[in-house]
Amino acid sequence: MTKKEMKIGEQSKPRFEFRSFGQSFDEAYKLMVRLSVPVPKKVWERSSNEIYILSRTNNINNTKIRDGKMDIKTYVQTVDGLEQWNPLMKGEFPMKKNVLEEEVFPAFMVEMPVLEKDEYTLDEFLAMIIENKDLQAVRVYKHRFGYMVNDTICEYANVLINGAKVVSINSESTEVDDIKKTIADLGLEGVENINYLQAIKRVIGMIDDPLANE
Amino acid sequence: MTTENQIKPRFEFRAFGHHLEELINKMNQLSKVERIRDIYEVYLMSAGNIKNNVKIRNKMMDIKVLLSEKKSLELWEPYLVGEFPMKASIIRSEVFPAFGVESPPFERDVYTLVQFLDELISPDPDIIAVYTQKKRYAYTINNCICEVAEVIINGALIKTIAVESEDLKDILDTKTLIGFNEQEENVNYPLAIKRVIGLFPRPMDHLHLTKN
Numbered sequence: 300m301t302k303k304e305m306k307i308g309e310q311s312k313p314r315f316e317f318r319s320f321g322q323s324f325d326e327a328y329k330l331m332v333r334l335s336v337p338v339p340k341k342v343w344e345r346s347s348n349e350i351y352i353l354s355r356t357n358n359i360n361n362t363k364i365r366d367g368k369m370d371i372k373t374y375v376q377t378v379d380g381l382e383q384w385n386p387l388m389k390g391e392f393p394m395k396k397n398v399l400e401e402e403v404f405p406a407f408m409v410e411m412p413v414l415e416k417d418e419y420t421l422d423e424f425l426a427m428i429i430e431n432k433d434l435q436a437v438r439v440y441k442h443r444f445g446y447m448v449n450d451t452i453c454e455y456a457n458v459l460i461n462g463a464k465v466v467s468i469n470s471e472s473t474e475v476d477d478i479k480k481t482i483a484d485l486g487l488e489g490v491e492n493i494n495y496l497q498a499i500k501r502v503i504g505m506i507d508d509p510l511a512n513e
Numbered sequence: 514m515t516t517e518n519q520i521k522p523r524f525e526f527r528a529f530g531h532h533l534e535e536l537i538n539k540m541n542q543l544s545k546v547e548r549i550r551d552i553y554e555v556y557l558m559s560a561g562n563i564k565n566n567v568k569i570r571n572k573m574m575d576i577k578v579l580l581s582e583k584k585s586l587e588l589w590e591p592y593l594v595g596e597f598p599m600k601a602s603i604i605r606s607e608v609f610p611a612f613g614v615e616s617p618p619f620e621r622d623v624y625t626l627v628q629f630l631d632e633l634i635s636p637d638p639d640i641i642a643v644y645t646q647k648k649r650y651a652y653t654i655n656n657c658i659c660e661v662a663e664v665i666i667n668g669a670l671i672k673t674i675a676v677e678s679e680d681l682k683d684i685l686d687t688k689t690l691i692g693f694n695e696q697e698e699n700v701n702y703p704l705a706i707k708r709v710i711g712l713f714p715r716p717m718d719h720l721h722l723t724k725n
Contacts (some may be wrong), residue, residue: 314619322670459531462671464669465669501668504667509644512630
């Protein structure tokens, strides 16, 4: 049986991911650029403004808002140090009270606020986040450059977390072995796998650990 | 008396950002870089405290106190609390009041730096220890102490330019010489760090999805 070829920008079954954050992945990035096959122009360079909602009580649900749309992913498993996350919910603002009660706040694993309105705008939702001591909304600006190495979707990104800059590098695929080969080919063996949730929590001081390099 | 205590309070202007190249180029035209220093510091941040800048460098704790503000420039007075290991009585009487939070119970008479951070700071939900690395480039421009610095805050980078002097007019003139506009916001270190870690400001506008 042959494996299904990865395609950038298209839905696939849940992917495994290696990602790390630090101040410099220059050598790995040079290799990524050299080893990549041509990729569609739409992924050459992308930028986006997002808001991540961080919960002090858990590291298994990753919530972000981009262009007024909410996306929650949930942690599934780790295989050979690579993490697999599945979509848990997608929603759009204004958001119905029942969606917030049944899907969003349960993902945060914090005490449910009293919701008196039938639906909530993004600003109203963020006001509830600011009021909750266990939750924090964080501004994230991403400037991403897409590549494809060993049939894995790769990315190098400059990321501003509440205005402070980190660099991220990643490789993702449905195939664990392809990612492992890519990690080796890019010289990233031994570099800690740090997902977005972890990186943001470390920068804002919610987790007291360093990034991969400073 | 220590050297730090002998420093006369200076007014300070400071700005943070990522696109400071034009300003730095101008500083390089006006002065040579006189000294480069790499410094590691731990800032201790609490939401309720805006008048005290509390930090630890090389096991020494110092607190800068905001004395006054004139023409958007801030006058800070450095005060050296002491060196670790530090007596609990000093931590109780001088350090925790600076945070604006209640002192915890003390189980030791003397705390090493690690014990202070692990046993008194980490468990306190109102205080956050923030780890910084600074690469500081020193200049003298128009009688002002100036600097450019690359600052890593909990692993993430921002850049800063500062102008300091005892003389208000010298600072304002130097700002203009370097190329700052009059309205440029004066952002001190505690405020910049609080913005990165999300401790301040809490209003919604810091979440507006505009370009950083």
